[in-house]
Amino acid sequence: MLRRLYDWTMSLAARKSAEVWLAVIAFVESSVFLVPADVLFLPMALAKPERSYRYALVATIASVLGGIAGWALGYYAYDAIARPVLEFYSKFDEFEQWRSAIHGEWEILLLLLVTSGLAHLPPIKVVTILAGVIGMNLGFFVISAIIARGARFLLLAWLLRRYGEPIRHFVEKRLGQIVGIGAGVLITLGIAYKLLAH
Template sequence: MKRLYHWTLSLADHPYAIWALIVVAFAESSFFPIPPDILMIPMIIARPNKAFLIAGIAMAASVTGGLLGYAIGALAFEQVGRPILEALGKGDTALEFNARFNDMGFWPVLIAGLTPFPYKVITIMSGWTGMPLGTFLVTSIIARGGRFFIVAGLLWKFGDPIRDFIEKRLGLALTLFLLVLLGGFALVKFI
């Protein structure tokens, strides 16, 4: 896994880094284990004037890859989807989660798209459970766009010093923000 991580990171220096970002962002949304952030971050630090273009490309490729994950869940769950989820250690919880997934609406896609939770799990589950494609697509655009544009904005504004924070703590910060947001909704609902 470490070799795969370093190989993916080395793609950021390649002359075809944008194409590598497209491939990694697409694949990460349906089956690849390494997130596109590790390519995006060095690419944006090297070219801060292209930060938002890079984020837009990552978002488009990620959402398109998410559609592949959705199709895997909808059309080939037993043959492809279940083995991917089992490889990620999520196979046992898939059946239990299936019963509640669509009751949660767009929240699983939004949360997985913004946080370190493997987005590919949610793309496959969305197709498997029959989440409306429109809901999945709009929420994926908002979530992945939010994640990638937050990273791009922070790197554009603060540059290299923010890199450590993004690589180590941004996922935690977004997770805490979403927990507070969900807690607020729950509080309003019960008051």
Template sequence: MGIVDELLRWTREVFMPIGDVGLFILAFLESSVFPVPPDVLLIALALANPALALYYATIATIGSVLGGVAGYYIGLKGGRRVAKRIFSERMIERADNYFKEYGVWAVLIAAFSPIPYKVFTIASGIFRLSLKGFIIASIIGRGARFYAEGLLIMLWGEQILAFVDENLELISLAIAGAIISYLVLRKRLAREKKRRVG
């Protein structure tokens, strides 16, 4: 058994028995310091009780956004010095490039996609992104991700699980790509409009 499988097993054993409280704690920690995403527990809890799937999605969203705010303040107070202990310089530079290109939208993309969300929560503080914008983007991105999972399980249960398990990264990347395409198009149209007016 590899280290990833062992970590997933440990996560389920520790957090699953405490249900929604465990989900909240996991979602909070994953947004700033912990490597296992809350989706693992959200899906397990929702499958055990599909009627509560959207409730679990709400818990995961609240925990994740609050954990993201904690990550933001880690970055704000600790700066690059702290970030370098957690992430590689390459990851920090990549986050910086995303912020320069997309601003607060970079947080929304990371919140929904397979990109490690905690990199962007801490980087948001380092680069002093607007806290209000950060929170709004986090609520939209994390909420969309967790509610989509909860809704799919509530409607189709285990039937959808195999499909999501095999294609979650691809689906997330496709949606993130659509958001990026929209932003690029919007920026080009704004430039074209400005050029015509000028």
């Protein structure tokens, strides 16, 4: 099923309505969809590099709006909607692990900025729903999401404009791993700091 979703999303890049689909995919990725918007963003930005920053802006705005929807699902409709979505994608156990480990807004901010903002560890929808479940201040959440998602898409746009097709393969295969390692280091340092502070 995941492969079919991926292939379908890739096919949208060739359509005239690709920019609209980019907004749709970026929105639903942040709340209920499994395939990341990068799958559509990358071929679009490569095909029309002069529009890469425009695509980055579209993806950022839609992703933040989708994040607000994810936050609302976690805050207002966790049992009715959010939990079934997480179970459908087999993300419920992962969500519960993060839920037991994360208690404050700053921890969500770190998770959003470092992991879901730049990589997909955990998927962005897990973080947005979790932010709603713990009652993270919506204004703080929106600012965090703008910074995190904007940084991701603008960085990708810059890399694609500067390096073109070769960087696409690097981004698709290695960026998540590199950022994931960096995220792990930062989270470990944050936990160590909290333990030493207490």
